[in-house]
Every structure is written in structure tokens, then in C-alpha cells.
Amino acid sequence: MNDLFADTLEGGCNCGAVRYTLSPGFRIGPYACHCTLCQTRTGSAFAEHTMVSRAALAVTGAQKCGKTANPSGAEVTLWGCNECGARVWGENASRPGFATLRCGTLDLSAEVVPVGHIWVSSKQPWIALPEGAKAMDEQPRTPEEWMRELGTAA
Numbered sequence: 001m002n003d004l005f006a007d008t009l010e011g012g013c014n015c016g017a018v019r020y021t022l023s024p025g026f027r028i029g030p031y032a033c034h035c036t037l038c039q040t041r042t043g044s045a046f047a048e049h050t051m052v053s054r055a056a057l058a059v060t061g062a063q064k065c066g067k068t069a070n071p072s073g074a075e076v077t078l079w080g081c082n083e084c085g086a087r088v089w090g091e092n093a094s095r096p097g098f099a100t101l102r103c104g105t106l107d108l109s110a111e112v113v114p115v116g117h118i119w120v121s122s123k124q125p126w127i128a129l130p131e132g133a134k135a136m137d138e139q140p141r142t143p144e145e146w147m148r149e150l151g152t153a154a
């Protein structure tokens, strides 16, 4: 079994035109975001992300981007496949040097279990979080808070 927090991981879009390799390096999460923007953006109930070092993420294939704003107001650029439209990763203007990777695009996505849940204040009511799961009404606001709440060193 792979170590999600330490091993080199690979993934990509639905059609295979966009592929990536995530090298060992800084990682936070994976975490589930239940904010209404993620719900709309993914067309689903929540998004499953891990925050990684941008330098550790090598992406190949033609990508297109879309820009939006996060609940915090920060501009987010979402990158996805030019062919099939699957969104794969994003960048947040308030967190330069980091990338947000969509865990469902990992080849081993079935092994991903969120270490925590954010924006549970807008979680869809039918979703029951596992007992004892780390849950925040909103989201961490500082790098220190991100590490404390969703860092992988716990």
C-alpha cells in the first residue's frame, strides 16, 4: 500500500491526456471541503483536496484554466484537461508556492481517506461524518492553523 503522505504519486484526468507526478515533499491533508463553492465547482457534495508544494507537482498534457474566488475571497485558478474537461488541480493566489490537488484524480484515489473536513457549516445534511472525524465550521486561516488542523504530522 502506498504512503499517501510520503510516496511519489501519479494521477490524471478522465481521458488520460493530462497526467501528473507528485514527488515527495510538503503535503497537507487530504481533506474534504464542504463549502458551497466547491459544491458548485465540482457539481457534487464536497471536494477532496490535498495541498502540496507546487514544485513537487509535474503536469503533462494540454490544460485549460478557469478562475474563481474562494470563500475567503482569494482568487483561485483551476487547471484541467483541455480535452475531457476534468479539473485536476488549482492554485490559490493567497498561497503562492502551493498547489491544491483533487484527490479523485489520483490513481490510488480509492485509498484516500480525508484527515479532516472543512466548511461543515454548509455540509449537505445527508452526509454523516465518521465518528471522531476532525471537522471545522469554516477553514484554517493561517499556515500555522492549516498545519495544526490538517497537517499530516499528527
Ligand SMILES: [Zn+2]
Residues within 6 Å of the ligand: 013, 014, 015, 016, 017, 018, 081, 082, 083, 084, 085, 086
Ligand atoms: Zn482528459
Ligand SMILES: [Zn+2]
Residues within 6 Å of the ligand: 033, 034, 035, 036, 037, 038, 039, 047, 119
Ligand atoms: Zn471548498
